[in-house]
Amino acid sequence: MSSTSMRTHMCGELRAEHIGQTVSLTGWVGRRREHGEHLAFVDLRDHSGITQCVINDDVDVRSEYVLRVTGVVRARPEGTINENLPTGEIEIGDCEVEILRKAVPPPFPIDHRADDVDENIRLQYRYLDLRRERMQKNIRVRSAVNGAMRTAMDRQGFVEVETPMLVPSTPEGAREFLVPSRKEPGSFYALPQSPQLFKQLLMVGGVDRYYQIARCLRDEDLRADRQYEFMQLDMEMSFVGQDDVLDAVSEAVLDATEAVTGERPPPIERMTWHTAMDVYGIDKPDLRFGMQLVELTEVFASTEFKAFSSAVAADGGSIKGIRVPGAADEYGRNQLDKLTDKAKSLGAKGLVWLKVTDDGFDSPVAKFISDAETAAIKERTEAETGDLILIVADEWMTTCEVLGTLRNDLGRPPVHQGPYAFVWVVEFPLFVGVDKETGRPKPGHHPFTTPHPDDVDKIETDPLSVRSIAYDLVLNGWELGSGSIRIHEPELQARVFKALGISDEEAARKFGFFLNPFEYGAPPHGGFAVGIDRLTAILAGEENIREVIAYPKTQSGADPMTNAPVEGDPKQLAELGLKVLPKID
């Protein structure tokens, strides 16, 4: 497999069993150690590893020269075995060295030391960065993830279908990249934010089980876990319920994890959205650590502390706390003030902190808390002396979100650390919040998501309480993807549109191209999409998806290697009927 017409082995391949063989290796000069005119050690490197070549002639080879070395595998002399190297027992002697290409010195070392190099420089010379062991590993982890998921989908009877990259602009959702049409100046294609439309129409088309390793594009600001372009394992299946989709995706994701780590994680547990919010304060809970939100509303049922009593009295009010083990001494007044500011910036009216002592609490509000309440707080939070307790009293959602954010800020390990804590978060609300202008509820996922059958009756009467058959896959606090069972009956779709305040005319205008085909017989169907960059990053032990993307963009959307984006050429612009307006300051 690894041999070619130019080489017999890879640089990381040779062992004691090869001693005596004449071999040819190709690769780059990693290190050169010269001992006078007639002895030099050259570490020849390719992605598989390095092999020491002993060169007796006076050959001028330098860092990153590309060589073909032909010689005899021999045992290293006693006392010179390098146990840190898989190939450390052997070396290549009687070397004939062919310089295939000289090289100028690289701007940074092609090894682990480049981890500390400014990322902009690594990206400018990405082709050199990619030569490094870390990048080679990450690219191969990615390939393994793709391969395992593809195999898993094939095995389960899914059919890979490629959907177009030049698509119509869609009215809702993320900002799109526009591509001007040359044939029709003034008209534009959009690059797909996902194959959503096409995959659902594949179901109408009787494909039954579709998947694709799909490129998706969204013109939204970049982050550690977000790029303009990203890859998804996109899938859709017909005549299914939620369990069918979750099982199929679990298979692919667990296979991918096993392919990379060699170990298959346990079956992925499920948690309702409500539990995730209530206990972890976030819809993408990180299950690797505790510090759960503890319910304290009842404890303060008859409290005299006004900040709490008003929350108890309010409809939908909630008081919760988190315990930060052993943190009482770590957090001084200054830091506690910062936490309070943070809580306020997240929408809380305030933050109560209690330092747990043997007697009770050390806190500015300790005097408002009765002995019974103190005992109840300690019992419910399982607090011990030296712990710090943070309490928020507010509307339920605010209480949960604020404490969830603090929990992550204070306790969350780096994303790749520890076990792989997958979790399915199910029963997302159908609607989230209310549009300020229209007063109508806003869709939580997208307007084609099926309402939970038990809640369908409440679409008109209490829309915000309606759950949906929409679900997310979460790993170590990162959202890996989301999906839903789609609405396939027009009556139900009409009710949801009505709740959203979308008129028949508007629905026909905005979504007609999508929904009209359903008239010809849409099967019940549902699907999912898994973010491959994020899954790969976590499996590769990286905290940033740029590390698992061969050619990523910087946070401002530029590519330091190619200098993209570049100004439009006037001739091209003219052909497309485009004119660039001057910048407004």
Next chain:
RNA sequence: GGUCCCGUGGUGAAGUCUGGAGUUCACGCCGGCCUGUCAAGCCGGAGGUCGCGGGUUCAAGUCCCGUCGGGACCGCCA
């Protein structure tokens, strides 16, 4: 759109708070010595618009203003 951090020979850092000659350290690079190294060693050398522009000052890498670039996060990502 916002908040915060960073920018010093090819690379990484110290120096910036408290202004005083481009000073220092490590790696790399070039040359010399060296026959068992593997982060080789020893000796010598070259290499700088302190991101850029403006201001304050007798004097700015250092203080002030602006700007560009990079990063983390918020908004945004139905």
